Amino acid sequence: LSHGAGGRAMAQLISGLFHQAFGNEWLAGSNDQSAFDVTAGRMVMTTDGYVISPLFFPGGNIGSLAVHGTINDIAMSGARPLYLSASFIIEEGFRFSDLKTIAESMGAAACAAGVYIIAGDTKVVERGKADGLFISMTGIGLVADGLDLSADKAKVGDRVLLSGSLGDHGVAIMSKRQNVAFQTEIVSDSAALHSLAAAMVAAGGGGIRVMRDPTRGGLAAALNEIALQSELGFHLQESMIPVKPAVAATCELLGLEPIHVANEGKLVAIVAPDSADAVLAAMKAHPLGSNAADIGEAVADDHKFVQMTTDFGGRRIVDWLWGEQLPRIC
Amino acid sequence: MTMGGEATALDGRRLRLHVRGAVQGVGFRPYVYGLATRYRLGGFVANDPHGVIIEVEGERASDFVAALPLEKPPLARIDEISVHPVGAMASEEFCIRASKQGRVSTRIVADAATCPECLSELFDPASRFHRYPFVNCTHCGPRYTIAERLPYDRPTTAMKRFAMCKVCADDYADARSRRFHAEAIACPQCGPRLSHEIQDIAAAIAAGKIVAIKGLGGYQLICDARDEAAVQRLRQRKERDQKPFAVMVGSVDAVAGIADADAAELALLEMAPRPIVLMTSRHRLAPAIAPGLSRIGIMLPVTPLHHLIFEALNSVHKRAGESWATVATSANPGGEPLLLDNREAELRLAGIADLIVTHDRDIVTRADDSVAAVVAGRTRFIRRARGYVPEPVRLAQTVPPILAVGGALKSTVTVTRGNEAFVSQHIGDLDTAEGVRFFEETVGHLLSTLDVEPVVIAHDLHPNMASTRFAEASGKRLIAVQHHHAHAASVMAEHGLTGPALALVLDGFGQGSDGGNWGGELLLCQSAQFRRLGHLAPMMLPGGDRAAREPWRMAASVLHGLRRSDAIATRFAAQPQAARLCAMLEQPGVPVTTSAGRLFDAAAGLLGLCPVQSYEGEAAMKLEAHVRTPRIAKSGWTIEDGVLSLFPLLARLAAEGIDPVDGAGLFHGTLAAACVDWIGRAARETGITTVALSGGCFLNAILSSEIERGCIAAGLSPLLPRQMPPNDGGLSLGQAWIAALKLLEPQGQEGTA
Ligand SMILES: [Fe+3]
Ligand SMILES: [Mg+2]
Ligand SMILES: [Zn+2]
Ligand SMILES: [Zn+2]
CATH class of the missing domain: 3.90.650.10 (PurM-like C-terminal domain)
Incomplete structure (x- = not known):
C-alpha cells in the first residue's frame, strides 16, 4: 500500500475490500455512521487496540483476534454481542494481499459469531509510523435483565x-x-x-x-x-x-x-x-x-x-x- | 567501648555512671551490686531508658570504675560508659533500685545457649533444676524469641502465663542470685512443661524415627545422622532432594569424629549464639546428609532439651567407638518460614515427623539457626539469625530513622536508630504468603521493639518483589537502591566507610539501573552514589530464571558463544529441551546477563557436575567441593573497557574429557586472579585502593580467600563482610546505609550517579 499520491484510488480500493469482506447492509449504505434499533435493557460497550507481532500466527491473525477479543470483552459481562466497529492504522508498504486475508478472516469471525461490523475507518501512515497494522475495535452488546457480573462480586467459598x-x-x-x-x-x-x-x-x-x-x-x-x-x-x-x-x-x-x-x-x-x-x-x-x-x-x-x-x-x-x-x- | 566524662580526683566524691549497650536482662545489675559490695561502696544501680545508671561513693570507687567493663556478665555488651562526679551523699549501703519507665531506647539481647552453670545444675541430682529442660539464668536462655516488646520484663514475654513459685520468686528478687531478674526463670514446679519424656524421645531417635522438637526459635527435625535410611526418609518426607542437612553433636569432643575442625571453627561452634558451623567433612555420616559436598554444617546443643536428649543418646543408646550425631534441620515446609504455633506444627508436621515434641512456652518471634563458617581465619555468615539478632551493627555516624526492606530471597530487613543498624533475622524467601506475613511481622516487631518511626523506606529497584510492593504501599518516602550497590554498601556500612571505595560484587542477579540483568559488577562507590566501572562480559540467559536453575543451559549458552552450538545437543542429550534450546540461542531477543553466579553455573555445567540444580547454589557448591588446588589458566581472561571476559577460561573448560577436579581448580584460581587484575587496573585508574568485596559468590570460601589474598599482595585493602552474610541477607543493611547517606547529603545534591 502507498501513502499520499493516488490516495483517492487507494481509499476506494481499501473500502471496497472491507465492504466485501464484512458484507452487511449497514456498510453497504456507505454512510459515516450506522443506525440500529435499540431494545429495552442494559447495553455494554467496550473498546480495545490490537498491536501484535507477528500479525499472522498458527490459529489466526490480528483480524480474527481483534473480533474475538472484542466479542469476549462484551461476553464476559454476560451480554450478547451485537455490533462492532473497526479502525485500521496501516503502514505504507503493507501488502494488499495480507490486508485482504486479515479483512476476510475478520468477516468470517464476525459472521461465525453472528455479529456485524457496522462501522470502520482506515488510515495509511508513512513508513515507520506504524508497525505494519494496528486495529482498534469497539463493540456493543445487550445484557439480559437481572444479570450483573462484576469483578467486585466474588465471595469467599466461590x-x-x-x-x-x-x-x-x-x-x-x-x-x-x-x-x-x-x-x-x-x-x-x-x-x-x-x-x-x-x-x-x-x-x-x-x-x-x-x-x-x-x-x-x-x-x-x-x-x-x-x-x-x-x-x-x-x-x-x-x-x-x-x-x-x-x-x-x-x-x-x-x-x-x-x-x-x-x-x-x-x-x-x-x-x-x-x-x-x-x-x-x-x-x-x-x-x-x-x-x-x-x-x-x-x-x-x-x-x-x-x-x-x-x-x-x-x-x-x-x-x-x-x-x-x-x-x-x- | 568508649569512656567519657571526668574521672579524675575521685576520692571522697560520689560518681554517676551511665552505661549504654546491651546491659538489660543480662544480669548486669546483680553484677554491679556484687562489684560495688566487693569494693565496699555505697550507692545504687538502676535500669534507665538508655541502659543502666550507677552511683557509687567510697574509697575504692575508682577501682570499681576500672573493673566494671572487665568482669561484665557473658551476655552484656558495653558500648559506652560515662562518668561524672556528683555531690556526695554519705550513703554506705548499695542497693538495686526499681526500673524507671520511660521512652524505650535500650534493647533486647539475643538468645543464648545454656551456660556452664545451668548445664551443671541440669545434671546435678541435688539441684532443683535437675533434668529440667527449661533451666536458664541471666547468662543464658531465650530472650529475643520470647519478647513481645520493650521493656524486657516478664509480663511482656512468653513467660507471663507462668506464675513464679515461691523459690523462683525469691531467686528472681535476690540481687546475689544468677537469676536476679532472669525474666525467663522457671523450674519444674512453676515453669513450662515438655510434652514427652526424654527417654522416649531418645528411644525414638535411636530407633531411626524422625522427631520434631520445639526449639528456641522454631521447630527442628531430628533423626540419627548415621542412619542412611532415616535420613533418606526425612528427605522424602520433606521433599528435599539434595540440599544439605545440618548435624548436631552432644559436645565439642564429638566433632573430631565427623569433621576436620581447626581451633577457630571449634571456638565459633562453642560461642553463646551456637551457630551451625561449616567444616571439612570426614564423610563419616550418612551420605544423604550433604550429597556431593566437601563441607558439613555442625552445631552444638543450644537448649537444655538438646543436652538432655544427647545425654540420653550417649548413655542409654551408647554406641561403641562413636558418639551420637543427629540431623538438626528446621522444620519449615518447603522454603516457608519456621513453624512456631503448636497446633499449626502438629498439623503440618504430622506427615513428616513420627514424633512431635512440644511445650507450652510460646515462641513469640521465629528465628532460624544461624549458619557461619571460618574463612581465612574470620567468621563468615551464611545465615544470620538466632543468637545474633538483634545485635546491631554500629554505623559510622548517627543517621535518620530508616526502614530498609531488602530483596526477595533470603530476606532480612533493617531498621536504623541513632548510630545503630538493627538487621533482622533471616526471614527467607518472599514467594509464599507465610513468607510475606513473617516479613511484615518482622518489620512490625523491629519497629515496635526499637520504638522507631522511619522517615524513609529503602527498597530494591526490582518492581516485582514483595518487599518493593510493601514499600510502595506504605505511603512513606521511598529510596530505591540498585541491588549490587546495596551489596557493596552493606560491607561499607559494617566497616564504617563512606567512600570513596571500589567494590567488586560477584552475585547472581539484580536489576541494573539500566534495567539489565546485572550480577558481576565493578563499582566505584562514593557517598550515596555509585558508578559502574565495569562488569562481566554478558552471557546469554536462555529461559530467564530457568537458566539459573539449570546450569546445563548456561553451559549451552557458553558453547553457543564459543561457536560450538553443534556440541550442545550431543553433550546434553539427557536434557529433553537441548535441541530446542540450541535453536532458541540462534534467535535474537534472548536475554543476557553479567551475572557471576551464572558463570559458576556455566562452569559446573561444562564440567558435567550439576546439570540441574535442586537447590540454590548447588552447582557452585559442588564445583567448589571439587577444588584441590586453585590454578591460574594462562591468558584465561581479557579486560577491555572495564569488561572482564572469562571466555578463554570457559573455552578450556569446554574441552571434551576435562577432569572436573582440574577444571574446578582452574576455574577458581583463574577467576580469582582475573578479579584481582580487574580491581588492580581500576585502582590504578582511580587512585583508590580500598575495595569492598560482596555478593553471594563470596560464600565460596576458596574464591573469597584467593581474591582477598591477591588483593593484599597487590597492595590493595580488601574489605569483606564480617557481621552480615555477603548474599542477599546483607542487602537491607546496604540499602539502609545508602538511604542514610542520601538523607544526610546537603540539600539539592540528591540523585543517583
Ligand atoms: Fe544479590
Ligand atoms: Mg480486551
Ligand atoms: Zn544459665
Ligand atoms: Zn519455680
Whole structure:
C-alpha cells in the first residue's frame, strides 16, 4: 500500500475490500455512521487496540483476534454481542494481499459469531509510523435483565472455573517469534466465547459472580485483579489446571509459567459453590469448554493473595507481574 | 567501648555512671551490686531508658570504675560508659533500685545457649533444676524469641502465663542470685512443661524415627545422622532432594569424629549464639546428609532439651567407638518460614515427623539457626539469625530513622536508630504468603521493639518483589537502591566507610539501573552514589530464571558463544529441551546477563557436575567441593573497557574429557586472579585502593580467600563482610546505609550517579 499520491484510488480500493469482506447492509449504505434499533435493557460497550507481532500466527491473525477479543470483552459481562466497529492504522508498504486475508478472516469471525461490523475507518501512515497494522475495535452488546457480573462480586467459598487449557495463544505467538518449533505445532486458542458464556449463564443464572477472559498477563493477572476488587484471595490447585504438553514444554524452555501467559479463547468464572457443578457441566457440554475444570476457590485473605498449591506440594504466591517476566533468582 | 566524662580526683566524691549497650536482662545489675559490695561502696544501680545508671561513693570507687567493663556478665555488651562526679551523699549501703519507665531506647539481647552453670545444675541430682529442660539464668536462655516488646520484663514475654513459685520468686528478687531478674526463670514446679519424656524421645531417635522438637526459635527435625535410611526418609518426607542437612553433636569432643575442625571453627561452634558451623567433612555420616559436598554444617546443643536428649543418646543408646550425631534441620515446609504455633506444627508436621515434641512456652518471634563458617581465619555468615539478632551493627555516624526492606530471597530487613543498624533475622524467601506475613511481622516487631518511626523506606529497584510492593504501599518516602550497590554498601556500612571505595560484587542477579540483568559488577562507590566501572562480559540467559536453575543451559549458552552450538545437543542429550534450546540461542531477543553466579553455573555445567540444580547454589557448591588446588589458566581472561571476559577460561573448560577436579581448580584460581587484575587496573585508574568485596559468590570460601589474598599482595585493602552474610541477607543493611547517606547529603545534591 502507498501513502499520499493516488490516495483517492487507494481509499476506494481499501473500502471496497472491507465492504466485501464484512458484507452487511449497514456498510453497504456507505454512510459515516450506522443506525440500529435499540431494545429495552442494559447495553455494554467496550473498546480495545490490537498491536501484535507477528500479525499472522498458527490459529489466526490480528483480524480474527481483534473480533474475538472484542466479542469476549462484551461476553464476559454476560451480554450478547451485537455490533462492532473497526479502525485500521496501516503502514505504507503493507501488502494488499495480507490486508485482504486479515479483512476476510475478520468477516468470517464476525459472521461465525453472528455479529456485524457496522462501522470502520482506515488510515495509511508513512513508513515507520506504524508497525505494519494496528486495529482498534469497539463493540456493543445487550445484557439480559437481572444479570450483573462484576469483578467486585466474588465471595469467599466461590469456586474458580476455567474453560480450558492455559497458555495456547501466548505460546503460539512466542514460539513463532523465537523460532522454537515443537513436534506438534502449537495453535492459538483465539475464539469467540459468547455462546459458551451464554450457556454458562443459562445453567448458573445468578450463581455466576464474575467472568473474565485471561488475556495479557494470563490467568494470574485476571485472578489478582478480581482478588483486589472483591477483597479476598484465591487458592488454586496447579494439578487441576489444564495445560497442553507442548505448551508446558515450551513454557519450560522459555522460562515462563503458563499461568502468566496470554489466552484468547479461554474464560475464568467465579461461581457460587451451589451453582458450580451445573455451570461446570454446561461448560464441558460446550465445544469451547470441553476441558473445563474447577481449579480452586475464593478464600478470605486480607493480603488478597492468589496462591497456588504446586505439584511439589508447596503453596506459593502467584504474582501479578508488572511488565515482563524478569529474572528473580540471585 | 568508649569512656567519657571526668574521672579524675575521685576520692571522697560520689560518681554517676551511665552505661549504654546491651546491659538489660543480662544480669548486669546483680553484677554491679556484687562489684560495688566487693569494693565496699555505697550507692545504687538502676535500669534507665538508655541502659543502666550507677552511683557509687567510697574509697575504692575508682577501682570499681576500672573493673566494671572487665568482669561484665557473658551476655552484656558495653558500648559506652560515662562518668561524672556528683555531690556526695554519705550513703554506705548499695542497693538495686526499681526500673524507671520511660521512652524505650535500650534493647533486647539475643538468645543464648545454656551456660556452664545451668548445664551443671541440669545434671546435678541435688539441684532443683535437675533434668529440667527449661533451666536458664541471666547468662543464658531465650530472650529475643520470647519478647513481645520493650521493656524486657516478664509480663511482656512468653513467660507471663507462668506464675513464679515461691523459690523462683525469691531467686528472681535476690540481687546475689544468677537469676536476679532472669525474666525467663522457671523450674519444674512453676515453669513450662515438655510434652514427652526424654527417654522416649531418645528411644525414638535411636530407633531411626524422625522427631520434631520445639526449639528456641522454631521447630527442628531430628533423626540419627548415621542412619542412611532415616535420613533418606526425612528427605522424602520433606521433599528435599539434595540440599544439605545440618548435624548436631552432644559436645565439642564429638566433632573430631565427623569433621576436620581447626581451633577457630571449634571456638565459633562453642560461642553463646551456637551457630551451625561449616567444616571439612570426614564423610563419616550418612551420605544423604550433604550429597556431593566437601563441607558439613555442625552445631552444638543450644537448649537444655538438646543436652538432655544427647545425654540420653550417649548413655542409654551408647554406641561403641562413636558418639551420637543427629540431623538438626528446621522444620519449615518447603522454603516457608519456621513453624512456631503448636497446633499449626502438629498439623503440618504430622506427615513428616513420627514424633512431635512440644511445650507450652510460646515462641513469640521465629528465628532460624544461624549458619557461619571460618574463612581465612574470620567468621563468615551464611545465615544470620538466632543468637545474633538483634545485635546491631554500629554505623559510622548517627543517621535518620530508616526502614530498609531488602530483596526477595533470603530476606532480612533493617531498621536504623541513632548510630545503630538493627538487621533482622533471616526471614527467607518472599514467594509464599507465610513468607510475606513473617516479613511484615518482622518489620512490625523491629519497629515496635526499637520504638522507631522511619522517615524513609529503602527498597530494591526490582518492581516485582514483595518487599518493593510493601514499600510502595506504605505511603512513606521511598529510596530505591540498585541491588549490587546495596551489596557493596552493606560491607561499607559494617566497616564504617563512606567512600570513596571500589567494590567488586560477584552475585547472581539484580536489576541494573539500566534495567539489565546485572550480577558481576565493578563499582566505584562514593557517598550515596555509585558508578559502574565495569562488569562481566554478558552471557546469554536462555529461559530467564530457568537458566539459573539449570546450569546445563548456561553451559549451552557458553558453547553457543564459543561457536560450538553443534556440541550442545550431543553433550546434553539427557536434557529433553537441548535441541530446542540450541535453536532458541540462534534467535535474537534472548536475554543476557553479567551475572557471576551464572558463570559458576556455566562452569559446573561444562564440567558435567550439576546439570540441574535442586537447590540454590548447588552447582557452585559442588564445583567448589571439587577444588584441590586453585590454578591460574594462562591468558584465561581479557579486560577491555572495564569488561572482564572469562571466555578463554570457559573455552578450556569446554574441552571434551576435562577432569572436573582440574577444571574446578582452574576455574577458581583463574577467576580469582582475573578479579584481582580487574580491581588492580581500576585502582590504578582511580587512585583508590580500598575495595569492598560482596555478593553471594563470596560464600565460596576458596574464591573469597584467593581474591582477598591477591588483593593484599597487590597492595590493595580488601574489605569483606564480617557481621552480615555477603548474599542477599546483607542487602537491607546496604540499602539502609545508602538511604542514610542520601538523607544526610546537603540539600539539592540528591540523585543517583
Ligand atoms: Fe544479590
Ligand atoms: Mg480486551
Ligand atoms: Zn544459665
Ligand atoms: Zn519455680
